[in-house]
Amino acid sequence: MNPFTTASKILIPCPLRMVSYLRKETEELNFPIIKETRMSVETQGTLSDCMKLNLYLRTGHRVLYMLKEFKATGPEDLYENIVKIPWEEYLDVNGYFSVISSVENEFILDTRFASLKCKDAIADRMNEKFGMRPDSGPERNKAVIYLYWKDRDAAVYLDSSGDTIAKHGYRKLPFKAPLQETLACAIILASKWDKKSNFVNPMCGSGTLAIEAAMIAVNKAPGLLRGNFGFMHFKGYDKEVWEKMRWEARQKTLRQPEGKIIATDISEDAIDAAVRNATTAGVNHLIEFQVCDFKDSPVPENGGVVALNPEYGERLGEEEELEGIYREIGDFFKKKCKGYTGYVFTGNSALGKKIGLKTKRKIEFFNGKIDCRLLEFELYEGSRRQKDVI
Numbered sequence: 001m002n003p004f005t006t007a008s009k010i011l012i013p014c015p016l017r018m019v020s021y022l023r024k025e026t027e028e029l030n031f032p033i034i035k036e037t038r039m040s041v042e043t044q045g046t047l048s049d050c051m052k053l054n055l056y057l058r059t060g061h062r063v064l065y066m067l068k069e070f071k072a073t074g075p076e077d078l079y080e081n082i083v084k085i086p087w088e089e090y091l092d093v094n095g096y097f098s099v100i101s102s103v104e105n106e107f108i109l110d111t112r113f114a115s116l117k118c119k120d121a122i123a124d125r126m127n128e129k130f131g132m133r134p135d136s137g138p139e140r141n142k143a144v145i146y147l148y149w150k151d152r153d154a155a156v157y158l159d160s161s162g163d164t165i166a167k168h169g170y171r172k173l174p175f176k177a178p179l180q181e182t183l184a185c186a187i188i189l190a191s192k193w194d195k196k197s198n199f200v201n202p203m204c205g206s207g208t209l210a211i212e213a214a215m216i217a218v219n220k221a222p223g224l225l226r227g228n229f230g231f232m233h234f235k236g237y238d239k240e241v242w243e244k245m246r247w248e249a250r251q252k253t254l255r256q257p258e259g260k261i262i263a264t265d266i267s268e269d270a271i272d273a274a275v276r277n278a279t280t281a282g283v284n285h286l287i288e289f290q291v292c293d294f295k296d297s298p299v300p301e302n303g304g305v306v307a308l309n310p311e312y313g314e315r316l317g318e319e320e321e322l323e324g325i326y327r328e329i330g331d332f333f334k335k336k337c338k339g340y341t342g343y344v345f346t347g348n349s350a351l352g353k354k355i356g357l358k359t360k361r362k363i364e365f366f367n368g369k370i371d372c373r374l375l376e377f378e379l380y381e382g383s384r385r386q387k388d389v390i
């Protein structure tokens with residue numbers, strides 16, 4: 001069976017609270033949604049479709065092509081099911097593969113043992129067919145097999161992403177507490193930004209929000225920045241088909257955003273990192289960078305979105321220091337950002353209240369394990385100033 005031409009289920013995992021954005025993106029790429037959980041969407045298609053999803057998706061973490069689903073009540077059962085999969089049709093005997101797994105059941109205490117059983121089954125099958133087997137180990141830059149096993153439900157996938165696509169490949173310099181690229185995208189997709197008006201990002205740090213906004217504004221596919229994907233290491237991969245997909249994606253990329261994209265930070269090192277990251281992403285010429293206090297950020301007249309991700313003080317004492325900053329964000333919104341929709345992404349709701357403006361929406365996210373909110377403020381003429389209100 002050639003997975004590049006045979007349709008199967010495709011599972012796309014994402015972090016908690018991001019599934020609605022992933023769902024929308026997947027639908028906009030014309031893939032049907034078969035199922036949705038809190039941390040994944042399921043669609044269907046071939047491994048060639050997975051190539052397209054890897055190229056365009058901004059909020060997914062990996063794209064998994066299902067080979068088989070079955071019930072397993074123990075390690076031997078798992079092995080017997082996996083050894084029956086025709087691995088010789090997917091893997092190069094002279095190649096390399098690794099296994100990653102997500103396991104949660106009473107049959108196995110150590111996830112690594114499930115991965116090992118899966119790896120043994122694949123190696124034994126290949127040995128039986130060829131008298132030799134591909135190398136295996138922890139590297140994620142070749143063929144990757146993904147094992148899911150929750151309670152009695154098991155499924156084995158070809159991981160068409162290999163290394164996670166949560167990294168969009170441009171962040172060489174992280175600076176302080178950078179947002180994950182997929183989270184930055186979800187924040188932008190959750191905002192009211194129409195991709196055409198201005199996007200102002202004071203406190204930009206390593207530039208993730210501004211870089212993702214620039215890529216979204218010019219419709220640049222994140223997968224264009226990456227040279228290696230898991231699907232390249234499965235039998236049947238056709239480089240020409242991939243090159244054609246990349247070419248089509250480049251044709252869809254606009255030269256300039258319609259609005260201005262502005263990124264500022266008080267730290268010269270942050271702007272230095274942001275410029276270099278934007279250069280790697282190929283969007284440095286689309287963003288206006290400036291070293292300045294957030295209050296002095298240029299805010300063009302014709303409206304759009306102004307989005308900030310201030311620090312939110314995880315250590316004792318820091319919170320007090322930050323209260324003044326959050327208050328000043330409220331003043332900045334009120335005085336300089338009329339006609340804009342303001343956003344503050346924070347993991348500290350007490351600090352969020354110090355902004356002192358009425359929130360229109362509070363959108364829930366997780367930043368890693370931290371419960372966060374994207375606070376939305378409608379900044380029309382004469383925005384109401386309220387004491388400690390959100």
Ligand SMILES: C[S@@+](CC[C@H](N)C(=O)[O-])C[C@H]1O[C@@H](n2cnc3c(N)ncnc32)[C@H](O)[C@@H]1O
Pocket residue numbers: 174175176177178179180202203204205206207208209264265266267270292293294295309310311
């Ligand atoms: C949490 S980091 C932002 C991380 C960013 N979202 C990213 O993905 O890299 C907060 C940033 O605010 C900047 N900052 C702190 N106080 C500032 C101020 N008064 N004016 C401008 N920037 C400030 C810091 O230099 C830091 O880069």
